[in-house]
Amino acid sequence: MGRRPAPAMGAGTSPLEWAVAALGAALLVAAVGYLGWHGWTREAGPPDxxxxxxxxxxxxxxxxxxxxxxxxxxxxxxxxxxxxxxxxxxxxxxxxxxxxxxxxxxxxxxxxxxxxxxxxxxxxxxxxxxxxxxx
Missing domain, CATH: 2.60.40.10 (Immunoglobulins)
Incomplete structure (x- = not known):
């Protein structure tokens, strides 16, 4: 079996890009979760x-x-x-x-x-x- 050629520069996704994507997804899930929790638990009442x-x-x-x-x-x-x-x-x-x-x-x-x-x-x-x- 032969050796695989090394990937060209810029090909694929770097670990830094994966980390930034994971951070963005975590922030999105946290924001949606907070808004859902806030809307669900907020007591109804009139304006003041x-x-x-x-x-x-x-x-x-x-x-x-x-x-x-x-x-x-x-x-x-x-x-x-x-x-x-x-x-x-x-x-x-x-x-x-x-x-x-x-x-x-x-x-x-x-x-x-x-x-x-x-x-x-x-x-x-x-x-x-x-x-x-x-x-």
Whole structure:
């Protein structure tokens, strides 16, 4: 029997390529497994939106109050109506404004602006979620 010829350079798969392929497959299996486990074990529940003031500014359209809305709940929220009220000392509402966020995913945050004609600096600002829907 004769000797086999040596493989040409670049022919076949090197051990490094096999190691990288195995690492990629392991990461893929781990990611799919985690997502499946997370989806299977996550408890159902409604969206839970929190609002915080981020900044204030003035523009051509009036006085803007930037707010950050976070969904800390277990379901996404759609058509979330975010309201702000400028409150006088006696508890009367001097002015209100609202905006609508089309979609707030689970664990995400969105920024929006409430626009007032009055300067919010002279009032107490009350922020609240007025309503939302299931996507």
């Amino acid at each position: 939106l929190t609002i915080e003031e981020v900044s204030r500014g003035t523009g051509q359209g009036g006085h803007r109050v930037a707010v950050r809305v976070r969904n800390v709940g277990r379901e996404a929220a759609a058509q979330a109506v975010i309201g702000g009220e400028l409150m006088e000392e006696g508890g009367q509402v001097a002015e209100d404004a609202e905006t609508i966020l089309d979609y707030v995913a689970i664990g995400s945050s969105r920024e929006a602006w409430l626009v007032f004609t009055e300067d919010p600096a002279g009032y107490a600002l009350r922020l609240r979620v007025k309503g939302m829907a299931r996507p």
